[in-house]
Amino acid sequence: xxxxxxIENILEPAxxxxxxxxxxxxxxxxxxxxxxxxxxSADVAESTRVQKFNExxxxxxxxxxxxxxxxxxxAAGISSVGKIAVMSAYAVFSPGRNWDQIxxxxxxxxxxxxxxxxHSGLNVGPDGASHQALExxxxxxxxxxxxxISPADRIEANKAMKAxxxxxxxxxxxxxxxxxxxxxxxxxxxxxxxxxxxxxxxxVTIIAHGLQVYQSLLAAEELAKEGIDAAVIDCHTIKPIDxxxxxxxxxxxxxxxxxxxxxxxxxxxSAVAEVLAERYPTPIKIHGIYDRFCESGGGWELLKxxxxxxxxxxxxxxxxxGMKK
Amino acid sequence: xxxxINNVKQLKLKANEIRQDVVRMLNAAGSGHPAGAIGLAxxxxxxxxxxxxxxxxxPCWPERDRIVLSNGHVCPxxxxxxxxxxYFPKDELLTLRKLGSRLQGHPHKGAMPGIENSSGPLGHGLxxxxxxxxxxxxxxxxxxVYCLMSDGExxxxxxxxxxxxxxxxxxxxxxxxxxxxxxxxxxxxEEVMPLEPLADKFKxxxxxxxxxxxxxxxxxxxACEESKAVYERPTVIIAHTxxxxxxxxxxxxxxxxxxxxxxxxxxxxxxxxxxxxxxIEEEDE
Numbered sequence: 001x002x003x004x005x006x007i008e009n010i011l012e013p014a015x016x017x018x019x020x021x022x023x024x025x026x027x028x029x030x031x032x033x034x035x036x037x038x039x040x041s042a043d044v045a046e047s048t049r050v051q052k053f054n055e056x057x058x059x060x061x062x063x064x065x066x067x068x069x070x071x072x073x074x075a076a077g078i079s080s081v082g083k084i085a086v087m088s089a090y091a092v093f094s095p096g097r098n099w100d101q102i103x104x105x106x107x108x109x110x111x112x113x114x115x116x117x118x119h120s121g122l123n124v125g126p127d128g129a130s131h132q133a134l135e136x137x138x139x140x141x142x143x144x145x146x147x148x149i150s151p152a153d154r155i156e157a158n159k160a161m162k163a164x165x166x167x168x169x170x171x172x173x174x175x176x177x178x179x180x181x182x183x184x185x186x187x188x189x190x191x192x193x194x195x196x197x198x199x200x201x202x203x204v205t206i207i208a209h210g211l212q213v214y215q216s217l218l219a220a221e222e223l224a225k226e227g228i229d230a231a232v233i234d235c236h237t238i239k240p241i242d243x244x245x246x247x248x249x250x251x252x253x254x255x256x257x258x259x260x261x262x263x264x265x266x267x268x269x270s271a272v273a274e275v276l277a278e279r280y281p282t283p284i285k286i287h288g289i290y291d292r293f294c295e296s297g298g299g300w301e302l303l304k305x306x307x308x309x310x311x312x313x314x315x316x317x318x319x320x321x322g323m324k325k
Numbered sequence: 326x327x328x329x330i331n332n333v334k335q336l337k338l339k340a341n342e343i344r345q346d347v348v349r350m351l352n353a354a355g356s357g358h359p360a361g362a363i364g365l366a367x368x369x370x371x372x373x374x375x376x377x378x379x380x381x382x383x384p385c386w387p388e389r390d391r392i393v394l395s396n397g398h399v400c401p402x403x404x405x406x407x408x409x410x411x412y413f414p415k416d417e418l419l420t421l422r423k424l425g426s427r428l429q430g431h432p433h434k435g436a437m438p439g440i441e442n443s444s445g446p447l448g449h450g451l452x453x454x455x456x457x458x459x460x461x462x463x464x465x466x467x468x469x470v471y472c473l474m475s476d477g478e479x480x481x482x483x484x485x486x487x488x489x490x491x492x493x494x495x496x497x498x499x500x501x502x503x504x505x506x507x508x509x510x511x512x513x514x515e516e517v518m519p520l521e522p523l524a525d526k527f528k529x530x531x532x533x534x535x536x537x538x539x540x541x542x543x544x545x546x547x548a549c550e551e552s553k554a555v556y557e558r559p560t561v562i563i564a565h566t567x568x569x570x571x572x573x574x575x576x577x578x579x580x581x582x583x584x585x586x587x588x589x590x591x592x593x594x595x596x597x598x599x600x601x602x603x604x605i606e607e608e609d610e
Contacts (some may be wrong), residue, residue, distance in 0.1 A: 059463055065490075067485040073451075073487065074452050074456035074490065075455065077457040083460060085456070100449075105453060109435070253452050301443070
């Protein structure tokens with residue numbers, strides 16, 4: 001197994017920060033080096049952390065107001081004259097509100113646009129169901145030319161945005177509002193399309209993205225105490241998905257559990273199932289939000305209720321063990 | 326650089342040629358949108374042969390003016406203008422909508438240089454044009470952006486989002502051209518979704534508005550010149566056109582929005598256009 005250089009004791013993380021911070025910092029760092037990087041925002045520049053870019057490079061920043069459809073078109077236009085355009089808004093609105101613009105103006109044009117959808121998933125909490133983006137991966141990963149990334153913590157989000165900026169073509173990056181432990185390090189590898197195996201195991205493979213990666217690592221610690229040896233994979237790139245790593249671990253463990261803050265229809269779970277069904281049929285439990293709208297509540301309260309925290313994932317894995325052939 | 330044609334008679338002949346191309350292309354394709362495309366022949370002739378700074382032999386020239394076609398369904402007129410100015414061989418026009426053709430039913434940016442954006446779903450173009458124009462303005466470039474739109478597509482809210490942003494940034498380097506032909510798929514625009522008072526709408530959004538006869542090439546060129554002179558605001562040219570203009574059985578009829586001419590109709594149309602060509606030839610220079 002490749003060395004992943006996680007923090008020394010994952011149970012004692014020194015920092016808790018939101019993944020959107022990583023994206024905001026990456027934009028400023030790369031913006032310093034590359035004058036071709038432009039940013040477009042739809043009225044939530046502070047929340048999406050693109051405001052830092054605006055403060056440093058106001059001549060390369062465009063504020064379009066509450067108009068996500070226009071934002072996508074403007075970003076496509078900026079990129080079409082040789083720039084790298086980054087557009088930021090909450091994931092429920094972008095790609096939620098502007099999918100047609102993303103499909104035709106960005107993906108069909110193969111525009112060099114990076115789409116940052118912040119405040120994704122359930123952990124946005126008290127704002128309630130209308131603001132909980134649980135469908136964004138399904139609607140982006142189905143688009144040709146698109147790359148879809150969901151980083152697990154602040155440092156990975158930073159690397160993801162830098163990798164996205166270096167890639168010529170459309171990339172969607174989803175981040176979270178909630179502060180979460182930073183457990184990867186500057187040395188942890190990051191390559192678009194290459195999943196990171198953070199924990200080896202022989203009984204079951206947990207595949208997750210975003211906030212659930214760390215929760216899955218905690219769950220695996222607890223499962224180990226009960227004699228279940230779980231591998232944990234950070235599948236940060238949902239498209240193109242790392243088929244080889246998924247198949248390797250399906251063969252090795254004979255059971256796959258996916259965990260994500262997304263509808264079970266069309267997310268990472270579906271993407272993994274597509275790979276396994278075609279290449280190596282394996283029992284799989286697709287865990288996420290089961291085709292429903294959720295509700296207001298604290299971010300962690302909701303994660304607990306919907307079994308997307310460590311305790312919940314552990315329970316789901318234990319139930320799934322019965323599926324093993 | 327493309328050598329501009331300043332002679333109105335010559336431009337009229339180009340418009341006639343574009344009309345004939347569109348008829349032949351749609352007849353060969355067996356599907357497509359004739360009325361809007363034919364109605365726009367004069368506008369496209371004026372733009373591509375006179376107004377634009379461009380270089381068909383060097384289509385990616387960075388300093389070129391940009392044309393963003395927003396109502397992609399009229400693309401046969403764009404393809405004909407591109408072919409007639411030398412972007413690609415004219416015989417390729419008859420491949421429109423066919424398997425393997427670069428001339429997609431709605432334009433694809435990746436298909437060939439000269440097509441600046443993919444389009445099809447309405448309402449996208451002005452946003453793209455605004456993005457381009459902001460870059461050109463901030464970087465103090467000379468190139469301008471022309472966004473070609475339909476009237477029916479103004480039903481899409483995105484157009485107005487983009488119109489607000491263009492005014493915010495005082496994009497004097499942006500000219501939108503609206504094909505005011507009063508038709509859309511379900512009927513006349515004022516019945517389907519009234520747009521009037523259209524000029525007042527744009528004025529209230531902070532735009533310079535010019536109404537022009539979209540079949541008067543000289544006046545259309547003058548309107549484009551005025552839009553360059555008004556440098557502190559974006560300009561919209563509302564080009565009043567007749568759908569199917571110059572083909573008597575097609576003019577004004579909404580049924581020709583999305584139906585191609587059959588062989589007999591195409592032959593009649595070409596005959597009529599040939600007569601008009603002869604008449605233009607006889608005009609004074």
